Amino acid sequence: MDEYLLEAKDLSVTLYTERGELRVVDGVSFRLKKRETLGIVGESGCGKSMTANSILRMVPAPGKISGGQIIFKGRDLSTLPERKLRSIRGKEIAMVFQEPMTSLNPLMTCGRQITEALRAHEKTDAKQAKRHALELIRLVGIPMAERIYESTPSGLSGGMRQRIVIAMALCNNPDVLICDEPTTALDVTVQAQILRLIDELKSSFGSAVLFITHDMGVIQQMTDRVMVMYSGQAVEYLQTEELFRKPLHPYTQGLIACIPGKAAVGHDLPVIKGTVPTLYALPKGCLFAPRCPYATKRCRCERPGLYGAGRHLVRCFQYEHKEASNSAADSGS
Amino acid sequence: MKKYLIKRVLLAIGIIFALSCVTFVILNVIPGDPVALMLGDNADAATVKAVRANLGMDKPLPQQYLSWVLNLLTGDLGISFFQKKPVLTLLTTAFQYTVRLATISYLVAVVLGIGIGIFAAVNRGKIADHALMALAITGISAPSFWVAILLQIYVGLQFKVFPVSGLAGPISYILPCIALGTRYAAGIARITRTSMLEILNQDFIRTAEAKGLSPLRTVFIHALRNAMLPILTVIGTNIGELLTGSMLTETVFNIPGIGKLLIDSITKRDLPIVQGCVIYIAVVCVTIYLVVDILYAVIDPHIRLEGN
Numbered sequence: 289m290d291e292y293l294l295e296a297k298d299l300s301v302t303l304y305t306e307r308g309e310l311r312v313v314d315g316v317s318f319r320l321k322k323r324e325t326l327g328i329v330g331e332s333g334c335g336k337s338m339t340a341n342s343i344l345r346m347v348p349a350p351g352k353i354s355g356g357q358i359i360f361k362g363r364d365l366s367t368l369p370e371r372k373l374r375s376i377r378g379k380e381i382a383m384v385f386q387e388p389m390t391s392l393n394p395l396m397t398c399g400r401q402i403t404e405a406l407r408a409h410e411k412t413d414a415k416q417a418k419r420h421a422l423e424l425i426r427l428v429g430i431p432m433a434e435r436i437y438e439s440t441p442s443g444l445s446g447g448m449r450q451r452i453v454i455a456m457a458l459c460n461n462p463d464v465l466i467c468d469e470p471t472t473a474l475d476v477t478v479q480a481q482i483l484r485l486i487d488e489l490k491s492s493f494g495s496a497v498l499f500i501t502h503d504m505g506v507i508q509q510m511t512d513r514v515m516v517m518y519s520g521q522a523v524e525y526l527q528t529e530e531l532f533r534k535p536l537h538p539y540t541q542g543l544i545a546c547i548p549g550k551a552a553v554g555h556d557l558p559v560i561k562g563t564v565p566t567l568y569a570l571p572k573g574c575l576f577a578p579r580c581p582y583a584t585k586r587c588r589c590e591r592p593g594l595y596g597a598g599r600h601l602v603r604c605f606q607y608e609h610k611e612a613s614n615s616a617a618d619s620g621s
Numbered sequence: 622m623k624k625y626l627i628k629r630v631l632l633a634i635g636i637i638f639a640l641s642c643v644t645f646v647i648l649n650v651i652p653g654d655p656v657a658l659m660l661g662d663n664a665d666a667a668t669v670k671a672v673r674a675n676l677g678m679d680k681p682l683p684q685q686y687l688s689w690v691l692n693l694l695t696g697d698l699g700i701s702f703f704q705k706k707p708v709l710t711l712l713t714t715a716f717q718y719t720v721r722l723a724t725i726s727y728l729v730a731v732v733l734g735i736g737i738g739i740f741a742a743v744n745r746g747k748i749a750d751h752a753l754m755a756l757a758i759t760g761i762s763a764p765s766f767w768v769a770i771l772l773q774i775y776v777g778l779q780f781k782v783f784p785v786s787g788l789a790g791p792i793s794y795i796l797p798c799i800a801l802g803t804r805y806a807a808g809i810a811r812i813t814r815t816s817m818l819e820i821l822n823q824d825f826i827r828t829a830e831a832k833g834l835s836p837l838r839t840v841f842i843h844a845l846r847n848a849m850l851p852i853l854t855v856i857g858t859n860i861g862e863l864l865t866g867s868m869l870t871e872t873v874f875n876i877p878g879i880g881k882l883l884i885d886s887i888t889k890r891d892l893p894i895v896q897g898c899v900i901y902i903a904v905v906c907v908t909i910y911l912v913v914d915i916l917y918a919v920i921d922p923h924i925r926l927e928g929n
Contacts, residue, residue: 377832395846396843408832
């Protein structure tokens with residue numbers, strides 16, 4: 289059996305708002321192996337960032353983890369005492385965020401922000417920490433490391449800042465790196481550079497990566513396996529290559545069809561009709577049924593479970609009775 | 622920048638001059654004759670006239686004003702009617718007490734205010750936050766003399782540790798400093814809470830948490846430093862108010878500072894001291910606002926342009 293580094297079991301996150309309780313993450317499970325990259329993909333508001341934040345228990349108020357477990361190296365992070373959890377944050381599991389322009393302290397030098405992350409977990413003297421930080425700044429491809437080390441982030445571009453954030457995340461050699469849309473706020477050329485950088489560093493550092501994005505192109509480039517989320521639920525788990533070859537869930541199929549370049553030139557881009565249901569009024573049946581072209585009567589009144597076997601799981605009634613053939617295909621491949 | 626500076630300094634001098642003029646006129650117009658107060662009801666007309674001539678009060682008002690201003694320019698604020706001492710000496714002595722009171726109370730206010738503000742911000746929406754902010758509103762609204770009297774009654778008289786009135790060693794500063802400090806503490810607490818809440822919601826605070834830093838380090842090193850600017854503005858503008866002496870607190874606790882000197886002189890119609898105090902207060906206020914304005918202009922170029 290494979291050994292799993294990080295495992296979420298039936299994870300739920302609820303926002304306790306004045307208008308009621310909102311389940312933004314609803315029973316999501318996934319496993320991450322050593323050195324593997326798992327992608328989480330879905331539209332805005334589908335709960336992918338909440339899932340990412342919940343791993344280190346950093347769900348912003350009024351949200352809380354309302355169920356499930358997060359097993360990391362045999363410990364359940366969802367119930368671990370705060371102090372112990374802190375020794376994991378930034379050390380064994382590190383995060384890279386979406387907004388490089390605002391995710392660095394504007395009044396602190398870049399160097400200090402990195403050495404601070406280093407010294408929060410390891411007792412090193414200032415000199416050694418500085419040497420290590422300079423090494424990291426060079427490693428993430430920033431020229432004139434000495435100068436950047438001494439300067440505050442204010443003069444730096446988004447791409448440069450994201451490199452600093454990445455240097456900071458990698459400084460303690462984490463086992464897991466959580467990237468929450470790290471390139472969404474950057475322009476396309478910088479995006480490609482940052483993706484290449486993460487790709488290079490993850491193999492040299494040997495970290496497993498949880499990669500959250502809404503960009504199918506990024507998923508294809510970066511990930512080994514994918515979890516597709518819709519309205520707080522995981523609707524499909526599959527290998528990245530299968531995602532583009534043989535997506536099963538109607539929602540995933542819709543996402544793939546929407547990638548520009550797949551549609552014939554001269555035709556309109558296909559879209560998934562309708563909008564994500566509001567969490568205040570979720571449909572009674574399958575959450576995707578109101579937008580699904582194949583929806584049946586049953587889909588509208590019953591919630592489907594996850595069907596399939598092995599690596600490919602789909603939350604759709606169409607595949608309810610195909611488990612046997614699927615597992616056969618899975619073991620054959 | 623130079624032009625702006627010159628303009629501001631000239632304006633400041635103009636304000637002080639105008640203030641001196643207005644106070645001089647008002648003090649000489651309001652009822653209550655210092656000579657009558659000095660000599661009592663039974664003085665005969667000749668003595669009154671002699672004293673008036675001696676004090677230079679028999680001359681026409683504009684001439685009196687002119688000689689007062691000319692003396693002022695040489696640093697001579699006149700002689701007190703009743704204490705027979707130079708006003709400048711009296712002011713300097715009173716100033717020392719006011720500064721001592723102001724410094725200690727303000728230190729209390731800053732430490733308490735920032736501490737409470739941070740605590741409330743970190744515990745936003747919880748009972749502690751609501752309770753502290755209710756307390757802050759009370760602190761801002763409560764007149765300081767009322768707080769002073771309450772402290773005298775419930776702390777001073779009951780425990781007999783702190784002197785209720787007068788100055789007898791460092792311990793006698795404690796109650797006045799609490800009375801004066803709480804008000805400023807309340808104001809600082811509110812601005813600190815607001816500023817901290819804004820900063821605590823920013824992305825870089827989440828980054829700091831994700832690094833595994835302790836909440837204390839996140840709050841003090843990352844959040845507080847960024848939240849400091851609006852807090853410093855409030856702290857700066859309060860200093861002028863404090864240095865001019867708190868008339869009420871000083872009077873209630875019988876501390877011989879500027880505020881007490883001014884109140885006593887007004888009741889006795891000791892005009893040279895009143896005029897001296899008003900000029901002193903005007904100079905302190907105008908100078909501090911000038912400094913603050915210049916600092917703003919240094920920080921924000923837009924203000925500099927408007928000045929031009």
